[in-house]
Amino acid sequence: MFNISKEDYLRVIYKNYTAGSLVTATVIADKLNVSNAAVTDMLKKLAKEKLIKYIPYKGVELLQKGMELAISLVRRHRIWETYLYKIIGLPLSMVDSEAENLEHSSSDELINRLEEILGYPEFDPHGDPIPSKKGILPKKKKSIPLSELEVDEQGAVLRVNDDSDEFLEHLTKLGIELNRKIKVVERRSFDNSLLIEVHADAPLRGKKEHSISEKYAKNIFVEVKSKK
Amino acid sequence: MFNISKEDYLRVIYKNYTAGSLVTATVIADKLNVSNAAVTDMLKKLAKEKLIKYIPYKGVELLQKGMELAISLVRRHRIWETYLYKIIGLPLSMVDSEAENLEHSSSDELINRLEEILGYPEFDPHGDPIPSKKGILPKKKKSIPLSELEVDEQGAVLRVNDDSDEFLEHLTKLGIELNRKIKVVERRSFDNSLLIEVHADAPLRGKKEHSISEKYAKNIFVEVKSKK
DNA sequence: CAAAATATTTAAGCGCACTTAAATTTTATT
DNA sequence: AATAAAATTTAAGTGCGCTTAAATATTTTG
Numbered sequence: 389m390f391n392i393s394k395e396d397y398l399r400v401i402y403k404n405y406t407a408g409s410l411v412t413a414t415v416i417a418d419k420l421n422v423s424n425a426a427v428t429d430m431l432k433k434l435a436k437e438k439l440i441k442y443i444p445y446k447g448v449e450l451l452q453k454g455m456e457l458a459i460s461l462v463r464r465h466r467i468w469e470t471y472l473y474k475i476i477g478l479p480l481s482m483v484d485s486e487a488e489n490l491e492h493s494s495s496d497e498l499i500n501r502l503e504e505i506l507g508y509p510e511f512d513p514h515g516d517p518i519p520s521k522k523g524i525l526p527k528k529k530k531s532i533p534l535s536e537l538e539v540d541e542q543g544a545v546l547r548v549n550d551d552s553d554e555f556l557e558h559l560t561k562l563g564i565e566l567n568r569k570i571k572v573v574e575r576r577s578f579d580n581s582l583l584i585e586v587h588a589d590a591p592l593r594g595k596k597e598h599s600i601s602e603k604y605a606k607n608i609f610v611e612v613k614s615k616k
Numbered sequence: 617m618f619n620i621s622k623e624d625y626l627r628v629i630y631k632n633y634t635a636g637s638l639v640t641a642t643v644i645a646d647k648l649n650v651s652n653a654a655v656t657d658m659l660k661k662l663a664k665e666k667l668i669k670y671i672p673y674k675g676v677e678l679l680q681k682g683m684e685l686a687i688s689l690v691r692r693h694r695i696w697e698t699y700l701y702k703i704i705g706l707p708l709s710m711v712d713s714e715a716e717n718l719e720h721s722s723s724d725e726l727i728n729r730l731e732e733i734l735g736y737p738e739f740d741p742h743g744d745p746i747p748s749k750k751g752i753l754p755k756k757k758k759s760i761p762l763s764e765l766e767v768d769e770q771g772a773v774l775r776v777n778d779d780s781d782e783f784l785e786h787l788t789k790l791g792i793e794l795n796r797k798i799k800v801v802e803r804r805s806f807d808n809s810l811l812i813e814v815h816a817d818a819p820l821r822g823k824k825e826h827s828i829s830e831k832y833a834k835n836i837f838v839e840v841k842s843k844k
Numbered sequence: 845c846a847a848a849a850t851a852t853t854t855a856a857g858c859g860c861a862c863t864t865a866a867a868t869t870t871t872a873t874t
Numbered sequence: 875a876a877t878a879a880a881a882t883t884t885a886a887g888t889g890c891g892c893t894t895a896a897a898t899a900t901t902t903t904g
Contacts (some may be wrong), residue, residue: 414884426862428883432861445869445882476729486726493717501704590852621891641852654892657852661890673852673899847903854897860890867884873877 394439395461395492398418398428401440401450402458410447463519464491465514469504473513473594480513480565481556515547515566515609529530532612534570535580535605541570542585543610550607553589559608562586562598573597580605622667623689623720624648626656629668629678630686638675643683654728684751691747692719692727694740699730701741707791709784743775743794743837762798762807763833770799773839778835787836790814790826798838801825808833 400419404411413427420427435442439454450458461536468487472478478486500521503509510526511517517525531546548559563586564570574583580602587595628647631637632639641655663670667682678686696715700706707715728749731737738754745753747782759774772798776787791814792798802811810829815823 422861423863424882425864425884429861440793472726476726476733478726478729482723482725486723488720489721489723493721495710495714495717496705497710498700498704498714614774643899650891653854653894657891710856845904849900849902851900852898855895856893858893859890860892861896862890863886863887863888865887867877868882870881872879872880 393492394434395457397427397434398439398454399461401448402455402462405449407554410443410449412447418442423450447494459523462522463523464494466511466516466518467499467502467506468494469512469514470506470509470518474506479555479557480560483496483513484551510567511547513566514551515545521532529611531609533582533606534572534582534600534608534610537570537572537610537612539572541573541612543567543569543612544569545608546611547609548607549609555604555607558604562600563588563596564608570608571595621720622658622662623685625655625662626667626678626682626686627689629676630683630690633677638671638677640675687747687751689719691749691751692722694744694746694753695727695730695734695737697740698737698741698746701724702734703842707785708788709781711741712779713728739775739794741794742779743773757839759837761834762800762810762812762828762836762838763830765798765800765838765840767800767803769840771840772797774839776835777837783832783835786832790828791816791824792836798836799823809823837841 397416398419400416401411404415404419412557413424416431417424417427424521431440431442431448434454435438435448437453438451439457439498440448440450442448465487468490472483472486473480503518503521509518519525529546532543534543537543545564545566548556550556561566568589570585571585571587572582573585576582581599582602582605583597583599585595585597625644625648628644629639632643632647641652641659644659645652645655645768651654659668659670659676662682663676665681667685668676668678670676693715694737696718697711699737700711700714701708712763731746731749737746745756747753757774760771762771773792773794776784778784787793796817797815799813799815800810809827810833811825811827811832813823813825
């Protein structure tokens with residue numbers, strides 16, 4: 389892999405940070421598919437630019453400047469994803485990799501225009517929050533994995549937790565996308581697989597039943613609406 | 617300037633080639649704003665990859681493979697320009713530099729989709745031809761510079777010959793864009809400046825008179841429609 | 845047509861983002 | 875707490891696309 393830029397390092401640090409614990413070199417190396425040595429090199433450069441706080445052998449976290457840059461990148465990425473999906477009509481399984489390329493080569497003006505065309509969306513097609521021009525993230529709604537829904541309970545898809553093509557393509561086949569309502573019809577305790585009812589959008593109406601494995605269900609997050 | 621890629625070299629060679637004469641190193645260096653030494657370096661690499669025929673001290677021309685790559689790049693560039701202008705609504709003076717960034721980071725699928733959305737346009741907003749998926753260029757219509765129109769003659773804008781922001785912004789102010797009809801009302805032989813009538817598009821109707829210098833008129837190409 | 849001017853290439857070197865291999869620090873184990 | 879295992883950093887080196895300065899080839903011109 390080539391030409392992984394500083395921005396990508398910042399994005400990985402941003403996405404893998406959880407309060408209180410630093411992001412380690414190995415995590416970054418894995419996500420970017422580069423050697424640990426390359427990561428150490430880059431971290432030293434980013435630290436010199438005051439973008440991150442780097443504690444050798446321990447890990448890193450973002451400083452103000454780095455945080456701003458990372459958020460701007462995430463914003464660009466998620467706005468492109470949303471645009472590619474909703475306006476251009478690319479399949480969900482393509483938008484992530486396409487956006488990853490485009491995010492590095494779009495002016496702020498273009499991004500702002502795309503956002504305007506989209507009507508200032510709060511979440512991208514995976515359900516991830518889109519930072520505003522000023523870097524503010526919309527509050528996320530509470531969600532639970534589909535796997536934790538009880539039988540006869542229903543929820544609306546809020547977020548998916550995996551970027552692999554296979555995962556996303558399968559969801560598309562099942563008609564599962566953001567905001568789609570899903571009801572659990574049956575749970576088979578043998579393997580914890582579920583029989584679900586995917587409610588169609590207004591135009592087509594109706595609902596379809598599908599069987600999904602526990603692993604899929606654990607990576608689909610829904611907002612619980614009501615019991616029935 | 618940094619990170620000027622092979623593709624950019626190929627594009628410059630493509631754009632500056634005229635049958636029978638090779639493209640010289642200096643022309644390339646000027647267009648890309650790099651040193652002659654950098655150009656020589658890169659030409660050797662491109663020649664090794666059989667993308668170009670390089671005759672030291674003389675210049676270069678594209679070979680089959682290089683031609684295909686260059687045309688694909690030009691296609692990506694012009695489709696983005698058209699999309700940014702017509703769909704996204706960016707000002708004409710911005711589309712060239714924006715497209716220059718995007719053209720290197722878009723998949724063929726995306727480009728094909730944009731082309732489809734645009735309805736398979738033949739020309740970009742500057743009037744330059746857009747190569748088809750197979751690399752075929754639409755036949756260009758015959759055009760003459762606005763400066764060569766006679767008084768009372770009228771033509772439709774087919775192409776503009778300058779990419780500078782100032783030039784394009786001024787045209788926008790005058791309401792001059794592709795396919796717009798222009799009539800020469802008066803020619804002042806003192807400085808060869810023209811008084812022109814720019815016909816508005818259907819929705820607004822009417823026409824506006826403007827005075828433009830010879831230099832502007834020489835860079836606007838029109839298709840002669842009729843005498844009056 | 846030789847000398848001067850111009851264009852082009854070669855040489856040496858730089859910063860970047862990587863690599864592998866060796867050295868060092870941290871963590872886990874008993 | 876010593877030692878083995880794992881994680882991380884340092885060291886050395888690579889290819890890329892650039893730079894400036896020097897050498898060489900081509901073109902112009904008086």
